Amino acid sequence: MDKYLPRVLRVDLTKKRFWVEERPDLFERGLGGAGVAIELLHELCPKGADPLGPENPIILAVGPLNPLFPLASKAVAMFKSPHTGNLGESHCGGRAALALRLAGFGALVIQGRSEVPVYLAIHRGRVQFRDARALWGLSSSLTVGRVLRENEPGAGARTILRIGRAGERLVTYANVIAETYRHFGRLGLGAVFGSKNLKAVVISGTVTVPIPDPPRYQKLYRELWERATRSDLMRKYHDLGTAQNIRPLHEIGALPVRNLLATGFPGEPSFTGEKLAQEFLGRRLACSACPVACIHLAILREPHPAEPYFYKTTFVSYDHEPLYALGSMLGMERAEDVLKLIDAVEVFGLDALTTGVVLAWATEAFERGLFGEGETGGLRPSWGNAAVYLEMIRRIAQREGEFYYVLGQGVRAASARYGGEEFALHFGGNEMPGYHTGPGALLTHLSGSRHSHLDSAGYLLDQENLQRGRKPSPEELARELFQEEARRQILSSLVVCFFARGLYDFGTISGALAALGIERTPEELENLGIQILRRKYAFKVREGFELDGLPIPQRAVEAPTPSGRVEEEFLRRALREMARLLEGEDGMA
Numbered sequence: 025m026d027k028y029l030p031r032v033l034r035v036d037l038t039k040k041r042f043w044v045e046e047r048p049d050l051f052e053r054g055l056g057g058a059g060v061a062i063e064l065l066h067e068l069c070p071k072g073a074d075p076l077g078p079e080n081p082i083i084l085a086v087g088p089l090n091p092l093f094p095l096a097s098k099a100v101a102m103f104k105s106p107h108t109g110n111l112g113e114s115h116c117g118g119r120a121a122l123a124l125r126l127a128g129f130g131a132l133v134i135q136g137r138s139e140v141p142v143y144l145a146i147h148r149g150r151v152q153f154r155d156a157r158a159l160w161g162l163s164s165s166l167t168v169g170r171v172l173r174e175n176e177p178g179a180g181a182r183t184i185l186r187i188g189r190a191g192e193r194l195v196t197y198a199n200v201i202a203e204t205y206r207h208f209g210r211l212g213l214g215a216v217f218g219s220k221n222l223k224a225v226v227i228s229g230t231v232t233v234p235i236p237d238p239p240r241y242q243k244l245y246r247e248l249w250e251r252a253t254r255s256d257l258m259r260k261y262h263d264l265g266t267a268q269n270i271r272p273l274h275e276i277g278a279l280p281v282r283n284l285l286a287t288g289f290p291g292e293p294s295f296t297g298e299k300l301a302q303e304f305l306g307r308r309l310a311c312s313a314c315p316v317a318c319i320h321l322a323i324l325r326e327p328h329p330a331e332p333y334f335y336k337t338t339f340v341s342y343d344h345e346p347l348y349a350l351g352s353m354l355g356m357e358r359a360e361d362v363l364k365l366i367d368a369v370e371v372f373g374l375d376a377l378t379t380g381v382v383l384a385w386a387t388e389a390f391e392r393g394l395f396g397e398g399e400t401g402g403l404r405p406s407w408g409n410a411a412v413y414l415e416m417i418r419r420i421a422q423r424e425g426e427f428y429y430v431l432g433q434g435v436r437a438a439s440a441r442y443g444g445e446e447f448a449l450h451f452g453g454n455e456m457p458g459y460h461t462g463p464g465a466l467l468t469h470l471s472g473s474r475h476s477h478l479d480s481a482g483y484l485l486d487q488e489n490l491q492r493g494r495k496p497s498p499e500e501l502a503r504e505l506f507q508e509e510a511r512r513q514i515l516s517s518l519v520v521c522f523f524a525r526g527l528y529d530f531g532t533i534s535g536a537l538a539a540l541g542i543e544r545t546p547e548e549l550e551n552l553g554i555q556i557l558r559r560k561y562a563f564k565v566r567e568g569f570e571l572d573g574l575p576i577p578q579r580a581v582e583a584p585t586p587s588g589r590v591e592e593e594f595l596r597r598a599l600r601e602m603a604r605l606l607e608g609e610d611g612m613a
Contacts, residue, residue, distance in 0.1 A: 025051060025542050026234050029088055029130040032064070035144065035151055037220055038078060038136030042151040044129075051130055055544075056087030058113065059517035059556045060131055061102035062563065065111075068133065071566055075106035075212070076194060076219035078137035085131040087518040088540055090121040091313035092233060092241070094248045095524035097121060098311075100516060104567070105211040106219075107196040107378070107434055108453035111564050113474045114199075114213055116185075117311035117319075118206035121519060123183035126229025134222065143186070143224035145176055156223035163189060165201050165373045168224060178228025186224035187214040188373020190421040194218050195432040197378035197455075201370070205309060205319055205341040209375045210476065211454065241539040244532075249315060251527055258316050261523055262308065265320040266344040267297030269458075270352075276490075276586045278461045278483075280348065282355045282407050283384035284449060284583045287460055295342075295351045295359040304359065306339060311521070318523065324363045340367045348458025349380025354387070355407030368414050372421035378434060379420070381455035383413055385435045389444045399427040399442075446578040451475045452569070456577070462486035462585040463498075463594055467505055470574055470595065471602040473560040478522055480509035490586055498597035506605045510553035517556065561606040571603040 030048040035041075047060075054060040061083045068081045082103050089096035099120040105112030124132060128149055138153070141160040145152040159168050165188030172184050183202055190198035191214030198214030199207045208214075217223070235241045252258050260268050270293060273279040277287045293299075306323035310316060321339040328334035340363045350356070350365040369376045387405040389395065397404060401419065403412050419428040430441050435455060439448035449456035451469035457477035459465045464482030472479025482505055489496065496504065511530075512522065520528050528536075530546035537544050544552075581592050 025088060025540065028125070028128045028231060028233060029056065031129045032131045032133060033127075033129045033146070033151070035132070035134045036136045037134065037138040037142065037153075037222065040138075040153045044149075047131075054556065055514070055517040055552065056090075056130055057085050057098075057100040057517040057519035058102070058513055058560075059552065061085040061100050061113075062556060062559045064131065064133060065102050065104075066559070066563060068135065069104050073104055075104045075109060075112075076215065078135065078220065080104045080216060080219075082134040082213070082216055082220070083131060084120070084124060085519075086121045086125050087520075088542055089518040089520060089536060090125045092235070092540070093245060093313065093520075093536055094252045095314050095316065095521045095527070096518060097314045097521050098516070098519040099124060100519055101200070101208045101213050103213060103216050106194070106215045107212040108475070110452070110567050110569050111473060111560055112211040112213065112216075113560075114208040114210055115516065115519070116200075116202050116206050116208045117314075117521065118203035119181070119183040119312045120185065120202050120206075120227075122312040123178075123181060123227040123229055125233065126181050126231055127227050128229060128231045132225075132227075134220070134225075136220065138221040141221045141223050143172070143222065143226065146225070146227045147177060148230070159223050160192060161189070164371045165189075166204060166371065169201070169204055172224060172226055176226045176228070178226075181230065182226065182228040184224060184226050187217045187222075188371065188421070190373045190432075191215055191218040193421065193423045193432070195374065195421060195423065197375040197432075197434060198373050199375045201373060205321065206311065207375075210377065211474065214373050235539070236541040237539045244535055244539055248527055248532070252524065253315050255526070257526065258523070261316050261318040264297035264301055265318045265342070267295075267300055267320065267342055267347055269297070269344040270347055271296040271298060273459065273461075276461075276487075277584070278459060278586050279352050280449075280456065280458060280460050280583075281352045283353060283388045283447060284456070284460065284579050285388070287583060287585070289352070293352060294357060295347050295362045300342060300359060304363070314521065316523065322363050324360065324367065338367055340370070342366060345458055346376035346380070349377045350413075352458070353380045353384040354413060356410065357408050358410070361408075361410035364410060365413055365417070368417045372417065374417065374421060377457065378455045379417060381449055382420070382431055382435055382438065383416060385438060385444065385448055386416070386431060388447055389438075389442060392444065394443045395427065401425060401427070449577050449579060451577070452574060456580070459483035460580070460583060460585055462490070462587045463590045463598070464489070464501060464505065466576075466580055466590055466595060467501060467598050467602070470576065471502075471505070471571060471599060472509060473557060473564070479512070480505035481512075486585070486587070495587075498594050499601045502598040502601035502605065506557075506602060510550070510557045513553040513556040514549050517552075558606055558608060571599050571606070574599065
């Protein structure tokens with residue numbers, strides 16, 4: 025491999041020092057990205073560490089394909105999550121991977137805690153600790169981005185990672201924003217930044233990554249580029265983005281609505297990908313090394329309350345997850361109101377998906393009388409009430425009063441405090457994603473290493489099985505999802521966008537690595553994916569996680585899916601098989 029990838033930049037915020045470690049052992053064993061990050065997490069995060077303590081490391085890692093191949097556009101963050109108390113893993117597009125790779129590093133590790141707010145400026149392989157007290161407390165994370173863009177060098181090959189007010193106030197699902205429209209979204213990396221008094225990280229790079237076999241590399245690059253740009257699926261991502269999922273999920277009755285009290289609206293939602301593209305789309309953007317441009321920005325025009333013909337114009341990035349969480353889960357009827365809510369969580373630096381599920385739980389709990397206006401500070405949350413939700417988002421980010429402090433810890437904490445656990449939609453402490461397609465989706469949410477729909481993509485398997493009339497046994501389903509999640513560990517170690525999963529089979533990956541001087545057979549890659557997945561599970565078990573007896577949200581098994589209700593016993597059997605596979609009791613490498 026090239027000389028830059030095995031270099032790990034270590035930063036100690038407490039002592040204001042940095043150093044570089046050469047770790048070819050890690051990158052030879054784990055490739056990069058998730059495979060390297062999980063090993064560093066095992067090494068550097070003490071057992072039982074406080075997620076908001078100085079000993080919890082922030083690990084950013086890239087892989088050998090960044091940014092050399094099409095759609096090799098992601099960076100991986102790993103840490104102990106303050107939201108679940110367990111494995112925290114998040115992926116981000118934009119320019120984060122490009123900048124870290126061109127800075128000459130395969131990984132960045134940040135530990136300790138600064139006495140005063142700081143941001144890190146990483147240029148030409150050196151780290152500067154800059155005073156961020158003037159940035160701390162700014163109401164908008166977007167303002168922070170503008171200030172740093174104007175004052176730090178490296179435009180074009182630079183990333184600016186920063187937190188908003190929610191991260192400063194340690195909301196457990198605060199995110200880290202990159203390049204304004206991309207995020208390390210779930211599981212609370214923003215709160216970990218905040219706990220360290222770390223406002224932002226700016227990284228730029230100028231190194232040239234060497235290519236040992238240019239003709240082979242160029243040939244494979246052109247093939248992948250052509251396949252990506254001519255793919256029907258990639259064309260849909262370019263035209264509509266992931267918002268294309270709203271309409272088909274609604275049509276088959278798999279779109280969670282009003283805290284999963286329903287799985288569709290009486291009529292088509294106003295915020296489908298098609299309608300947003302027709303009525304609001306203003307611009308498309310792409311991550312570095314990506315020809316697809318799936319990032320869609322809506323133009324939101326709001327009239328001035330006192331001046332006719334004056335408007336505030338805002339670009340709002342929308343995807344399936346925020347449209348589901350801040351749209352269908354809250355029973356929203358107007359697309360403009362959904363965009364306002366998405367913009368609000370962007371301003372404060374909150375994870376949109378988690379925020380929407382929290383607000384949905386709070387709305388139902390309020391309707392059921394589990395708390396009243398005394399707790400909510402005079403607000404009366406109700407389905408579709410954008411004005412109230414906007415104010416609740418602000419109070420959660422500010423952590424105003426006990427009620428909003430608890431909401432800032434997620435639905436698991438809120439339902440434990442106020443009741444309503446039977447309709448608290450979380451899986452292992454992480455809020456429900458926007459797919460209620462059947463047993464595959466629920467098993468993915470429960471057993472995945474991140475409790476994310478992207479772990480093993482059970483929602484896709486559900487839809488395939490529905491079309492084929494196939495009904496796998498719990499054990500068959502668990503094995504299929506285990507194999508898919510293990511495969512995705514290789515993609516997240518390279519680090520390749522999951523949208524490109526159809527392009528990067530093990531044979532193609534083996535060829536791409538060979539062009540870069542790294543020899544891995546398809547069989548070796550398959551086994552490595554299993555090993556990485558099991559290392560993640562081992563960390564979770566070390567921190568107290570158990571699949572056996574994991575709570576299954578009652579609402580999730582009560583609400584019908586396109587294939588009917590999912591029996592809890594079916595999921596329990598599948599979880600037992602998944603635990604057996606993760607523990608290595610099946611004889612697989």
